[in-house]
Amino acid sequence: MQEPNILVVDDEGDFLETLMNRLKKRKIATAGCGSGEEALRLVKETAFDVVVLDIKMPGGMDGIQALREIKKIRPDTEVILLTGHASIETSMEGMQLGAYDYLLKPIKLEDLLEKLAQALERKGTAAHRAQSDAIRKLVKKE
Amino acid sequence: MTRTLYSKLQWKIVVLTLIVTFTPLLLLGVVIYRQFAQMYTEKIKEQIRFRAESRADAVDLFLTERTAILGAIADTDSLRDMTDEAILSRKLAVMNLRAGAFVDLGVIDRNGQQLAYVGPYDLKGKNYFDQPWFEQVMSKGVYISDVYLGFRKLPHFIIAVRRQEQQENWILRATIDPDIFARIVQVGHIGKTGDAFLVSKEGVLQTKPRFSGGILQQAPVNPTLFGKQTMGYEQTGSDRRQTLFAGTWLKAKDWLLVISGDVESDMAELFATRNMQILIIGLGIIAIVATTVFTTRMMVKQLVQTETRMREMDAQLIQADKLAALGKMAAGVAHEINNPLAVILQKTGWLQDLLDEEEFRKSPNREEFGASVKKIEEHVERARKVVHNMLGYARRMEPRLEDVDVNRTINQTVDILENYARNNNIDIQTDLSPNLPIIAGDPAQLQQVILNLVNNAIDAIGRDGTISVKSMADTSQIRIVVADDGPGIPEAMQKKVFDPFFTTKSTGKGTGLGLWISYSIVEKMGGSLALQSRENQGAAFTITLPIVQPASK
Numbered sequence: 001m002q003e004p005n006i007l008v009v010d011d012e013g014d015f016l017e018t019l020m021n022r023l024k025k026r027k028i029a030t031a032g033c034g035s036g037e038e039a040l041r042l043v044k045e046t047a048f049d050v051v052v053l054d055i056k057m058p059g060g061m062d063g064i065q066a067l068r069e070i071k072k073i074r075p076d077t078e079v080i081l082l083t084g085h086a087s088i089e090t091s092m093e094g095m096q097l098g099a100y101d102y103l104l105k106p107i108k109l110e111d112l113l114e115k116l117a118q119a120l121e122r123k124g125t126a127a128h129r130a131q132s133d134a135i136r137k138l139v140k141k142e
Numbered sequence: 143m144t145r146t147l148y149s150k151l152q153w154k155i156v157v158l159t160l161i162v163t164f165t166p167l168l169l170l171g172v173v174i175y176r177q178f179a180q181m182y183t184e185k186i187k188e189q190i191r192f193r194a195e196s197r198a199d200a201v202d203l204f205l206t207e208r209t210a211i212l213g214a215i216a217d218t219d220s221l222r223d224m225t226d227e228a229i230l231s232r233k234l235a236v237m238n239l240r241a242g243a244f245v246d247l248g249v250i251d252r253n254g255q256q257l258a259y260v261g262p263y264d265l266k267g268k269n270y271f272d273q274p275w276f277e278q279v280m281s282k283g284v285y286i287s288d289v290y291l292g293f294r295k296l297p298h299f300i301i302a303v304r305r306q307e308q309q310e311n312w313i314l315r316a317t318i319d320p321d322i323f324a325r326i327v328q329v330g331h332i333g334k335t336g337d338a339f340l341v342s343k344e345g346v347l348q349t350k351p352r353f354s355g356g357i358l359q360q361a362p363v364n365p366t367l368f369g370k371q372t373m374g375y376e377q378t379g380s381d382r383r384q385t386l387f388a389g390t391w392l393k394a395k396d397w398l399l400v401i402s403g404d405v406e407s408d409m410a411e412l413f414a415t416r417n418m419q420i421l422i423i424g425l426g427i428i429a430i431v432a433t434t435v436f437t438t439r440m441m442v443k444q445l446v447q448t449e450t451r452m453r454e455m456d457a458q459l460i461q462a463d464k465l466a467a468l469g470k471m472a473a474g475v476a477h478e479i480n481n482p483l484a485v486i487l488q489k490t491g492w493l494q495d496l497l498d499e500e501e502f503r504k505s506p507n508r509e510e511f512g513a514s515v516k517k518i519e520e521h522v523e524r525a526r527k528v529v530h531n532m533l534g535y536a537r538r539m540e541p542r543l544e545d546v547d548v549n550r551t552i553n554q555t556v557d558i559l560e561n562y563a564r565n566n567n568i569d570i571q572t573d574l575s576p577n578l579p580i581i582a583g584d585p586a587q588l589q590q591v592i593l594n595l596v597n598n599a600i601d602a603i604g605r606d607g608t609i610s611v612k613s614m615a616d617t618s619q620i621r622i623v624v625a626d627d628g629p630g631i632p633e634a635m636q637k638k639v640f641d642p643f644f645t646t647k648s649t650g651k652g653t654g655l656g657l658w659i660s661y662s663i664v665e666k667m668g669g670s671l672a673l674q675s676r677e678n679q680g681a682a683f684t685i686t687l688p689i690v691q692p693a694s695k
Contacts (some may be wrong), residue, residue: 012484012485014482014485014488014489015484015485015488018488018489018490018492019494021492022488022491022492022495025495056477074182077687084476084480084481084484089547096543103478104530105480105481105483106480106483106484106485106487106488106522106526107341107484107487107488108487108491109488109491
């Protein structure tokens with residue numbers, strides 16, 4: 001079975017690194033970057049299954065703008081938004097722009113895995129469903 | 143302090159108003175009364191003077207008439223005829239028929255010897271040579287005597303005329319009836335207490351006054367005070383009664399005709415007016431004092447109320463400002479805290495992951511590490527909850543507008559907590575007004591508020607107690623009261639209960655955000671949340687919501 005291909009975007013390096021390590025340890029192929037611009041570059045190169053995107057990032061491009069661009073380049077890529085600031089308006093805006101769902105920081109790994117499983121399942125292909133099931137098993141184990 | 147200030151203000155206003163009102167009122171009263179009294183006194187004096195003058199004329203006329211008749215009788219008959227007492231008697235009869243008031247008539251020769259006499263007294267043969275009037279009449283020709291006793295030993299006065307017949311001088315003398323004369327004089331008196339009498343220039347009464355003194359006694363007035371003109375003056379008697387006198391000297395005789403009037407009785411009308419004036423002013427003053435005190439009290443009371451209301455509003459504004467600022471801060475703080483929390487949580491997760499690896503499984507401290515990591519995760523979770531509550535508040539800034547059935551919301555909330563309460567032997571009683579209108583609001587938020595309040599009440603009681611939830615409505619607002627019979631909230635803490643992070647619950651049990659959020663929610667709905675409590679007498683929270691009609695659909 002092919003590992004699901006995930007991109008995590010967050011400006012908080014410690015968070016990004018640790019989360020990537022934890023996902024990789026669970027056999028989830030994970031790339032990571034710290035800004036919206038870099039995320040766009042990576043998305044252009046690779047067709048990720050799911051992008052986990054922090055809404056609030058410094059610099060020119062925040063999560064919402066990045067989401068808009070990602071959806072333009074790869075409409076099939078599912079996006080899960082992360083936010084440390086529970087602004088319902090921003091989250092709703094993200095949902096309207098095509099984000100799959102949002103999670104409130106600090107996140108528990110099992111919550112993220114559950115959302116990833118759901119997002120993969122939604123993609124509909126047999127391969128994705130298998131990936132989704134595998135992740136669900138991980139959730140149960142946690 | 144404020145109370146004394148207002149009390150002072152009240153009295154200042156009262157005193158000032160009274161001074162400003164009374165001064166012109168009293169001044170006006172005094173001036174008008176004085177003017178009126180002066181006019182009235184003038185009028186009475188004038189009246190008495192007029193009476194004295196006219197009465198003097200009448201008395202003068204009486205005396206002149208009598209003198210003229212006597213003269214005419216003397217001139218028409220000879221001494222020889224006149225000494226015939228029958229003729230003399232007839233003369234007296236004619237004189238009384240035509241003029242009256244003659245008592246007797248006598249004929250006296252130049253030696254003072256009475257030659258003939260007709261009258262009631264036995265005076266025949268008396269000699270008048272030594273009488274003072276005899277000399278007067280012999281020298282002047284006509285004489286009116288002062289009142290004297292004479293041979294008859296009764297007060298009387300006479301009119302005498304001298305007749306020169308060839309070489310012979312004789313006198314015709316008549317006595318005037320003192321009663322008739324006195325009556326003519328007394329007709330001049332005014333009113334019930336007024337008097338009229340004649341006084342000789344020596345100050346001896348010539349007629350009997352109506353009330354005090356008798357004929358030939360000293361008169362109550364000093365005739366030397368009266369000049370040629372009719373004059374009036376005022377005199378205070380020994381009994382302190384004021385008497386007005388007016389006197390006119392007669393022309394026919396050096397007698398003073400005096401008219402007197404008692405000031406008090408003559409002025410009775412004036413005094414009645416004065417008393418009425420005093421009564422009206424008195425009543426006016428009472429009315430003014432009462433009105434001034436009443437209106438000032440009302441005004442000051444209004445002022446106090448307004449100030450109290452303003453203070454309350456100020457306090458509410460400050461509280462609202464504080465909470466709004468805290469709301470903004472909460473959102474920022476939440477973000478700043480959530481990011482490190484997210485890192486910590488991932489790091490502990492990673493630690494956990496590593497501990498599961500083979501090399502660590504054998505480590506003697508693995509259990510200890512695992513337990514520590516779990517503890518860290520637990521406390522991150524606690525911090526996360528606090529922040530989420532704060533964010534929850536921030537998120538709840540904009541309530542939705544739906545139809546709210548307040549009673550239903552209360553019942554739903556009580557249902558949720560009933561089991562928990564029963565486990566602690568706490569009875570939740572509801573007393574809901576059936577007439578509550580449906581209002582526009584956010585039912586979920588209202589439920590959260592009620593939930594917070596009832597939950598707090600349960601926590602406050604601990605075990606064994608009663609919580610009452612009541613709803614009621616008037617024309618403009620709905621009130622929900624959640625009351626418990628728990629230990630109550632000390633006064634010092636009452637101001638802080640709505641502040642964020644203020645809690646009396648043990649660490650980890652309460653975040654101290656429940657009342658803060660509830661307060662904010664109710665404020666957002668246009669209402670207010672208030673606390674009434676006394677130590678050891680329970681606490682009651684009152685939610686007041688404006689009745690906002692739902693938009694018609």
